[in-house]
Amino acid sequence: MVALRAAWRGIGRALASPKLLLWLWAANLLAALPAAVVVEEAIHREIGASRVEERLRDGFDMAWYGEYRHRARGLEDSFTPTHSGPGAFFANLDHWLRGDLLELPPALVATGVAWALLWVLLLGGVLEQWVRPAPRLELGRFLSAAGRYFFRLLRLAALTVGLYYGVYRLARALFPRLEELTQTATRESTVLAAYLAGAAVVVALLALVRTIADYAKIALVGEERRSSLFALLAGARFVLLHPVRTGGVALLFGLAAAAALAAYALVAPGAGAADAGALAAAVGIGQLYLVVKLLLRLGLLGAEVTVYQGAARDTLPPPL
């Protein structure tokens, strides 16, 4: 019940700050736009004056796509029609499970790293708003907090990335081992069951790292900690001391994200959209889904702040 209440409160916090949601969505959109322009130009160039445009307007042309891929390089090569609809998010879930983001084209990785740095900066402002809510969200206060906590959060991010790296190293050792263990299995279902079990372990570890990192950030901002390492330890300690609450909140938001993805899969626009109105609707639905995901992310942070502050009131652990 604590987790449920915290989740409710977290979502409430996120919804109560639509301006914040808008800023973060806009920042994300602006960060992605330059690369999208490059891809748009590549598609535009490859269509040229050709009548292929008719097929790409009404649907898609897989034969043309082969020609496109044949000439595409780097960033342009990342375009695929299978990134339409929910496929885009399934693909990213796969990236998350595999931890292979650094294998993407360098331009995408560079943009991704830049976005991650920006996200670290923004997080300071977000957490300040969640930990010490102001009646009105003010840009000056937001940016001031972002700057104040940036380097501390950056150091914490470096430590967190190290933990993720460890999880992925483990995963890359685990699955080949599972493959070895099932090398005489003659049923795909047997192998799939083993891999799903392995994936459950990896996902649990990834979720654990993320949860610890979230509470570490909350501790860092909420308690004005200077040491990122001790903040991380505080986060870990908090999660260990309150596994049901912290785990419950993470689980609830995980389920909510899955439900959102399922809903999106039902309404996601595919290759259609042959006129401007349909295109606008398709873009709108995609962006709306991203806003929902962002809302859930902010809501999770808000819920975790609620849990942290609530637990601190209940049983304040001795400071590290």
Add this chain to the structure above:
Amino acid sequence: MSFRTVRPLLAALLTASAVASAQPPAEPAPGAPAAEGLPAAAPARGVVDYRIEARLDPATRLLEGRQVVTWRNLRSRPTQELWFHLYWNAWRNDRSTWMVEDRYRGRSDRGDDAEEEDWGYLVVDSATPQTATRFAAPDDGNPDDRTVWVVTLPEPVAPGESVRVELEWHARVPRTFARTGVRGDYFFVAHWFPKLGVWEEEGWNCHQYHAATEYFSDYGAYDVSLTLPSRFVVGATGRRTERTDHADGTSTHRYRQDDVHAFSWTASPDYLVVEDSFHSPGLPPVAIRLLLQPEHRRQADRHLHATRAALKLYGRWFGPYPYGHLTVVDPAWGSGAGGMEYPTLFTSGTRLFNPSGGGSPEGVTVHEAGHQFWYGLVGNNEFEHAWLDEGLNSYSTGRVMQETYGDSFVVRRFFRPPGLRGSGFLPWIYRDLPQSELIRPRRLDDYRRSARSDLPSRPTYRYFPATAGDITYDKSALWLVTLERHLGWPTMRRLLSAFFERSLYAHPTPEQFFALADEVSGRDLSWFFDQVHYGAAVFDYAVTSVKSAPVGRRGLFEEGQGLAYRDEAGDPEAGPFRSEVLIRRLEDGVFPVEVLLVFEDGSEHRESWDGEYLWKLIEVERPVKLAWAEVDPDHLLVLDVNRANNSRRLEPRARFPAVKWASKWLVWFQDLLHLFGSYV
């Protein structure tokens, strides 16, 4: 009862029946009748008979065998040698020609991570009669290759005579290489016994085993008895004529089949057996036996439907399937045995989750069932002219798939665990991304990548291993579609039907196919085959410029007795308009093409172009402006490597679709950025 105790009895049986089968067949078919002026397809029927007794110990994966081979010399020269393939020695160590070539393919079957127990071999313990034996490496002289073995006989075998040789051998079933081997208690056993090459006028045609090519053998009768634990369900080439259960918990399964050029079998305790039959007016019935993995039981109908579709359409288009029975094998997960053809038996291949409409397992099932015709009944040399079966069959598969199922939809598989190769486990089907089954986009991609990688006329085993498949399957299938569109389907069908009929139970060559194409079509098609088979031509026609402007006049014009200066702009509203379209041939391939000009009022202007010179300018005057122009508008030239430049609008409209698809990419990338952010 052990195998050793029954050996004397078996030997007696083998000898008796070998003597009996050494007689010439009642009605030896000397190969297909040749068309007038054409070389006859090499005689291949009734050349060799095998009687094999083999016993498998699943625990040790050891296979012990005895066989009597009766071979007839149907050529005009005597020979004192018999050349055998010992295919499994390709997987004895990493120095065989097969393993060396496999490394070049960049998709090693198992060579990189094979452990001690994974390797296989085939060792001949004795041969009678013989005066000497040796290994040979006729293709590359590789001294470490043990896949060709030569027996020197005491006496030459004269033309028309036959010889009987008894062999004893043992082998170890490998972990799967080249679709042959074991996984758990699943066995797929192919090309497993000492198998004769083909005696030709020029000598023995017995190539070493190569990574990118398959097999070549004469037709004959097989009588094979397999002994293995009774718990195994067995499937094999031919019909099972006997099953004998022994007290030691083993059973002997005896299979017989005439007029085939190979014998393969499979055994697994898990197979779910589904019996079905094929009936179609005008075609002989076929009993279908599907050996299915239990976890695929819901896909039984999909396998059977695809098999029946292949039997029906190949039968109607090319010729009937004569054997009366067919075994469809759904191989075990990870066995690597899927998608392979053997006489009267083939392996399909599917996944636990395989959405309907994605083209699988239907595509592979139709393809391998189709190989019963192109490979099984028409026995070309797969070492040297692999395209004759793989190209023809890929083309035919596409036709059957398109006619039976229509376009398929793109399927992408997700959940590929970290650190592992291969595709993911969980599919997502994109029902708004259709793709032609006749001209599969992947086929075009492979051809585009490898269009110049090899001369198709070069013996296939000498192709560069990494791109051999692109030429053998993809380029060949695409030029066959092009040929069909050039000649028309009725002519193409007559050509393939005649080729099937004349090459039945024989060894046809590309030259025979080309000559037959000329004969059936009544045209000289050498210009086409010179480019797609004897050359490595690449085709690319493009509309490089379109213009349409009101007709005006400017300059000095004859008026009355002299010249008068006129500067009159055309009327941009009322016209007329002069339209100019420049067509270019951008690569070396030449193909006659049509050029279509479509005007704003929907009217059309169509011109033919022989496509030979580097460019052609078309000028047309009409009351309305040109809307667009397209070269090869009916898409006859499937081999064109760049279709996008085949058409050109006067007013480009690429922006909208580019924005549309980039916006979808944008959503993906925004989410990816959030994923980056989630790590910090």
